[in-house]
Amino acid sequence: MKKKRILLCLAFFLLAVMSCGNREQTDEGMKYNIYVLNKEETRIYAKEYTAQSTGQEALIEELLTLLTETPEKLEYRAPLSGNFELLGYTLEEKQLVLNFDEQYKGLSPTTEVLARAAVVRTMTQIKGIDFVSFQIRSAPLTDLAGNVIGIMSGDMFIDNAESEINSAEKVKVRLYFANEAGDKLIETNRTLVYNSNTNVSMERLVVEQLIGGPSEQVKDKVFPTINPETKIISVTVRDGTCYVNLNESFLTQIYSVTSEATIYSIVNSLVELSNINRVQIAINGDSNVMFRENTSLAVTYGRNLDIVTTTY
Numbered sequence: 541m542k543k544k545r546i547l548l549c550l551a552f553f554l555l556a557v558m559s560c561g562n563r564e565q566t567d568e569g570m571k572y573n574i575y576v577l578n579k580e581e582t583r584i585y586a587k588e589y590t591a592q593s594t595g596q597e598a599l600i601e602e603l604l605t606l607l608t609e610t611p612e613k614l615e616y617r618a619p620l621s622g623n624f625e626l627l628g629y630t631l632e633e634k635q636l637v638l639n640f641d642e643q644y645k646g647l648s649p650t651t652e653v654l655a656r657a658a659v660v661r662t663m664t665q666i667k668g669i670d671f672v673s674f675q676i677r678s679a680p681l682t683d684l685a686g687n688v689i690g691i692m693s694g695d696m697f698i699d700n701a702e703s704e705i706n707s708a709e710k711v712k713v714r715l716y717f718a719n720e721a722g723d724k725l726i727e728t729n730r731t732l733v734y735n736s737n738t739n740v741s742m743e744r745l746v747v748e749q750l751i752g753g754p755s756e757q758v759k760d761k762v763f764p765t766i767n768p769e770t771k772i773i774s775v776t777v778r779d780g781t782c783y784v785n786l787n788e789s790f791l792t793q794i795y796s797v798t799s800e801a802t803i804y805s806i807v808n809s810l811v812e813l814s815n816i817n818r819v820q821i822a823i824n825g826d827s828n829v830m831f832r833e834n835t836s837l838a839v840t841y842g843r844n845l846d847i848v849t850t851t852y
């Protein structure tokens with residue numbers, strides 16, 4: 541009887557090993573589209589590729605390497621080839637953050653958008669990566685106007701011959717940042733390029749811009765209110781109330797601003813959108829939290845114009 545049990549355990553062990561091997565073979569050999577630029581740098585093309593790696597980390601490394609290597613056909617160029625360097629990357633909460641050196645900012649605007657589109661569309665094919673963001677020496681990438689570009693998803697970009705790569709429109713948003721004393725808010729206006737066909741909502745875009753801080757044009761007049769390490773978990777709207785779910789970094793305040801200024805920078809900015817009347821903030825899905833020990837997040841907040849000033 542004991543011998544039978546040993547043989548049975550051995551059979552289960554061999555079956556498990558074979559199962560793992562088959563699963564690894566299934567992961568290996570997956571096909572991906574590697575996006576490249578044409579030599580005129582006017583559009584991107586998809587080239588089918590069979591992956592050699594298994595596991596998310598190895599696959600990220602493999603695809604990033606392909607994005608830096610010159611394609612076999614000379615009429616194409618790799619989006620990450622050039623005089624700049626990819627310094628590293630991190631992956632947090634389904635967001636891949638790519639960190640470049642300062643030379644990346646030397647790309648022409650058209651080439652930069654194309655290169656970014658090629659990278660985002662390539663990397664978001666990997667399971668567990670829904671968004672990509674770019675940094676320059678750990679600072680968020682900004683456009684020519686100094687606005688933070690923020691996180692990007694693959695469907696923010698289109699690449700067929702009949703359409704422009706970024707089907708977008710310019711929108712103006714009103715953002716509230718702190719005064720120098722940190723106890724009042726100052727209204728600022730910012731023009732953004734927004735694509736309504738993507739799954740990045742205007743509400744999320746507003747919160748991203750607040751986390752990114754003031755633009756270059758006004759950074760000497762207004763000041764950030766939110767810890768830049770704050771990550772957005774979700775932003776949803778229901779019955780006129782916007783529910784903003786952030787990670788715990790929001791609770792760590794690194795700027796000399798009051799808790800009221802931080803809360804209402806978010807609230808007042810979001811209420812400027814026509815579909816929002818009130819805002820509730822949660823930390824990792826929990827709104828039963830005290831912010832800086834004096835402000836409860838368990839309630840919904842409406843617009844507060846008493847905290848707004850025009851004095852810089």
